[in-house]
Amino acid sequence: MKHIILCIVIISIVSCSEKEEGFTLEIGEDFVDSNTKVYFIDTLTVNASTFQFDSLIVSNAKRLLIGTYQDPIFGKAMSKSYIRLENDTYDIEDEAVYDSIALILKYDTYFYNDTIPLQQYSVYKLIENIEPDEFEYYNTTDFEYENTPIAIKNFYPKPNKEDSLNIEVLDTFGEELFNKIKDDEINDDFEFQEEYYGLAIEANENNTSVLGFTKESLLRMYYTIEEEEEIIEKTIDFTIDPINTFNQTTSDQTGTYFETIIDQETILPSSETDDSCFIQAGLGIVVRIDIPYVKALNDIPGDGVVIDAKLKFPLKQNTYTDQLHIKDSIRAFVIDKNVFVVDNLTTSNGIAVGIIENENTEFETEHYVLDVKSFIILKQNETHDVFYLAIYPENFTDSLDRYIFNGDQVADDLRIKLELTYAIYND
Amino acid sequence: MLFTMTNKTFFYTILVVLIGQLNFAQTNNLSSSPYSIYGLGASNEINPGKTNALGKTGIAMPFDNSINNLNPAAFSNIPENGFYFDIGVKAEKETLFEDGKEEARFNANFSNMAIAFPITKKSGVGITLIPFTNVGYVVLGVETEIDGSTDTFISNIDGSGGLNDIKLNYGYSINKNLRLGVSGSFLWGKITENETDLIEENLLFISEENYYNGFRLGAGFQYIIKDMFSFGSIINFPTKLKGEQTVLVAVNNSATINIEDDLDAFKLPLEVGFGTHFKLNENLFFNIDYRRNFWDATNQSDLIGDYVDQDFFGIGTEFIPKKNGFKYWERINYRAGFNFDNGNLAINNNRVNNFALNIGVGLPLKSGGNSLLNFGYSYGQKGQVNNGLIKENYHLVTFNFSLAGKWFEKRYID
Numbered sequence: 001m002k003h004i005i006l007c008i009v010i011i012s013i014v015s016c017s018e019k020e021e022g023f024t025l026e027i028g029e030d031f032v033d034s035n036t037k038v039y040f041i042d043t044l045t046v047n048a049s050t051f052q053f054d055s056l057i058v059s060n061a062k063r064l065l066i067g068t069y070q071d072p073i074f075g076k077a078m079s080k081s082y083i084r085l086e087n088d089t090y091d092i093e094d095e096a097v098y099d100s101i102a103l104i105l106k107y108d109t110y111f112y113n114d115t116i117p118l119q120q121y122s123v124y125k126l127i128e129n130i131e132p133d134e135f136e137y138y139n140t141t142d143f144e145y146e147n148t149p150i151a152i153k154n155f156y157p158k159p160n161k162e163d164s165l166n167i168e169v170l171d172t173f174g175e176e177l178f179n180k181i182k183d184d185e186i187n188d189d190f191e192f193q194e195e196y197y198g199l200a201i202e203a204n205e206n207n208t209s210v211l212g213f214t215k216e217s218l219l220r221m222y223y224t225i226e227e228e229e230e231i232i233e234k235t236i237d238f239t240i241d242p243i244n245t246f247n248q249t250t251s252d253q254t255g256t257y258f259e260t261i262i263d264q265e266t267i268l269p270s271s272e273t274d275d276s277c278f279i280q281a282g283l284g285i286v287v288r289i290d291i292p293y294v295k296a297l298n299d300i301p302g303d304g305v306v307i308d309a310k311l312k313f314p315l316k317q318n319t320y321t322d323q324l325h326i327k328d329s330i331r332a333f334v335i336d337k338n339v340f341v342v343d344n345l346t347t348s349n350g351i352a353v354g355i356i357e358n359e360n361t362e363f364e365t366e367h368y369v370l371d372v373k374s375f376i377i378l379k380q381n382e383t384h385d386v387f388y389l390a391i392y393p394e395n396f397t398d399s400l401d402r403y404i405f406n407g408d409q410v411a412d413d414l415r416i417k418l419e420l421t422y423a424i425y426n427d
Numbered sequence: 428m429l430f431t432m433t434n435k436t437f438f439y440t441i442l443v444v445l446i447g448q449l450n451f452a453q454t455n456n457l458s459s460s461p462y463s464i465y466g467l468g469a470s471n472e473i474n475p476g477k478t479n480a481l482g483k484t485g486i487a488m489p490f491d492n493s494i495n496n497l498n499p500a501a502f503s504n505i506p507e508n509g510f511y512f513d514i515g516v517k518a519e520k521e522t523l524f525e526d527g528k529e530e531a532r533f534n535a536n537f538s539n540m541a542i543a544f545p546i547t548k549k550s551g552v553g554i555t556l557i558p559f560t561n562v563g564y565v566v567l568g569v570e571t572e573i574d575g576s577t578d579t580f581i582s583n584i585d586g587s588g589g590l591n592d593i594k595l596n597y598g599y600s601i602n603k604n605l606r607l608g609v610s611g612s613f614l615w616g617k618i619t620e621n622e623t624d625l626i627e628e629n630l631l632f633i634s635e636e637n638y639y640n641g642f643r644l645g646a647g648f649q650y651i652i653k654d655m656f657s658f659g660s661i662i663n664f665p666t667k668l669k670g671e672q673t674v675l676v677a678v679n680n681s682a683t684i685n686i687e688d689d690l691d692a693f694k695l696p697l698e699v700g701f702g703t704h705f706k707l708n709e710n711l712f713f714n715i716d717y718r719r720n721f722w723d724a725t726n727q728s729d730l731i732g733d734y735v736d737q738d739f740f741g742i743g744t745e746f747i748p749k750k751n752g753f754k755y756w757e758r759i760n761y762r763a764g765f766n767f768d769n770g771n772l773a774i775n776n777n778r779v780n781n782f783a784l785n786i787g788v789g790l791p792l793k794s795g796g797n798s799l800l801n802f803g804y805s806y807g808q809k810g811q812v813n814n815g816l817i818k819e820n821y822h823l824v825t826f827n828f829s830l831a832g833k834w835f836e837k838r839y840i841d
Binding site for chain 1: 528582676683
């Protein structure tokens with residue numbers, strides 16, 4: 001009796017841990033249907049256009065960006081750097097003798113456009129303190145400087161071969177600074193920056209390239225001390241205050257599509273710009289993507305969910321070269337109709353990054369593929385606000401890179417297109 | 428002591444009961460039939476007591492040392508001071524056939540728990556907890572076309588759960604020949620369906636949890652026409668089970684949608700049954716039952732099938748060589764039966780017929796006592812291979828531990 005009951009207990013316990021291991025589970029495959037209906041949709045309207053942000057926040061720029069280039073489509077783009085200098089010690093021995101002063105700009109290997117012709121930089125002394133405009137520096141911020149440069153440098157850039165560009169500065173500037181320190185008129189950053197607001201480094205408007213320099217660039221003063229028949233060479237380095245150093249970008253868009261831009265609410269549809277849309281980093285020219293009929297998805301009967309949404313951006317053929325190079329990723333802001341940036345475009349893994357792909361070997365075009373699923377879901381639930389995407393490239397605030405994309409009207413394989421996978425899980 | 432069992436026995440019994448309850452509450456994965464995808468799942472035909480080996484018959488069978496859940500009228504003649512407890516487990520091995528393919532399935536679990544006791548000489552009650560329906564299917568690799576593309580996506584679908592039935596039976600003897608009974612069932616349970624779709628490199632996971640509950644009333648009578656011949660009938664009234672659904676949808680493992688919604692009520696049909704019980708002598712009887720479920724009138728359909736009226740037919744017999752024999756084998760109950768039903772679903776106008784042959788024994792647990800270990804074995808077939816249906820051959824083993832004790836009776840001191 002007891003044993004029988006025990007048996008039952010054991011059987012029961014065994015029955016609890018029963019698993020269907022070792023069995024195949026294919027029967028029923030034809031008999032059971034998936035309850036899910038999946039649609040692949042690549043016919044949703046995508047309107048591509050171009051606009052220009054009124055200004056970009058360029059605080060904490062990662063490089064000094066100096067140069068100019070002329071482009072047949074974008075016009076002339078220019079960037080100059082405003083730098084504030086600082087130092088740890090202001091100590092020069094009484095017997096020291098001034099030698100020379102130079103601005104040493106350290107290449108960070110970034111260049112854009114043609115670096116072969118002779119380039120010219122001018123360095124000016126600021127006559128205004130560098131101050132942020134309500135906590136931020138914008139690409140449109142500028143400060144006044146003297147009319148006469150304290151240095152002019154003509155050079156052939158070697159951003160990948162040389163470490164730095166050495167710009168000799170006028171001795172009148174150097175000696176004055178030397179004496180003020182030696183005579184203890186300047187003893188700390190405060191006293192230094194009260195008299196020396198900083199420097200502006202500007203490219204000649206006929207330059208053909210834009211170059212990047214690190215913020216480890218410095219102003220170096222050389223002097224000597226004579227000690228027992230031996231002359232000792234010494235230096236003082238004024239380094240860059242990374243917070244109060246930024247790049248100002250300007251352009252001359254006369255005769256280009258962008259000439260008509262009044263402010264950031266001026267939209268240039270790709271149909272009116274040779275079926276193209278444009279990005280120019282640094283100047284805030286970006287592509288605006290409008291997907292107006294996302295709500296049509298809600299007309300599919302049943303409850304649905306966006307499985308995948310990829311936006312494909314084909315680069316216009318033959319518009320980029322080794323000199324006018326492109327980066328391999330793009331990103332996007334979600335903006336409203338007043339071009340207010342609402343958010344970054346994100347995925348479940350963080351900020352969405354569109355990666356370049358080369359798919360169409362026949363035409364040798366490259367395109368970026370951006371995951372816009374979160375944006376499609378946002379558009380599905382849109383009420384009175386209307387949202388758009390503003391597409392921008394890597395180095396958006398630290399370069400003058402430009403991109404030309406096909407618009408929304410070109411041949412099927414080559415146009416900006418949305419590829420959507422949508423599933424109805426409940427009829 | 429509540430009734431005459433040793434303390435250890437009592438302890439084990441409680442243990443079994445507890446484990447049983449956990450199982451009812453948690454796994455519910457009692458079936459592996461692909462047919463259980465339809466409706467509320469596959470109907471349960473396993474009952475407490477001895478009926479499992481009697482072709483699932485017993486509408487006219489009186490209470491006879493084991494709980495008969497098939498007719499509430501049978502609860503009227505529970506012996507005075509008797510207390511009956513029944514717990515069952517079942518194990519099933521199925522072989523599925525489809526288009527030359529053959530696969531095996533195995534499942535095992537608790538099948539019931541029941542108690543019954545008399546109230547007066549003329550009346551008695553019982554409570555049974557049994558599965559009402561079982562859902563248990565796993566289908567891997569269903570391929571479906573993506574609309575607007577030449578690609579397909581792959582789905583894995585599984586379902587589990589089912590409804591439980593806690594049923595209160597009350598029987599009353601009008602006189603020596605006529606017994607009446609009523610029953611009330613509370614039906615409740617959860618049916619879960621999970622679908623995982625691999626759509627290109629994306630994973631769509633849909634989990635639907637469907638909760639149903641409702642009451643169902645029944646009645647029955649048993650009438651002894653002559654000593655050897657009884658007739659019985661039952662009726663279970665139509666009812667609606669109200670449903671609620673929780674849907675969770677996740678794309679690439681991040682939950683995006685969580686909906687709670689009311690489901691359409693599921694209609695259970697009118698069920699009418701008739702049975703006869705021939706008791707040739709103390710040692711041999713025969714049962715013949717017929718039941719009909721009027722599904723047509725519910726006007727319900729499932730994804731690819733309609734609900735249709737279901738007929739159930741069963742025949743069973745029990746033989747005991749010598750009821751109070753001295754030898755153990757003489758006291759063993761030998762049983763055999765056959766049952767057939769034509770299913771409640773027509774898939775493309777093909778019915779899923781089910782038939783089973785059963786044999787079984789009731790092994791007395793203690794000399795002089797009425798407790799039995801009821802063992803039943805069925806071999807059955809469900810469905811057919813043609814017309815895209817699946818044929819299932821199954822071996823089903825049931826154990827029912829039917830304990831008979833006595834209320835309010837003090838043990839004699841040894």
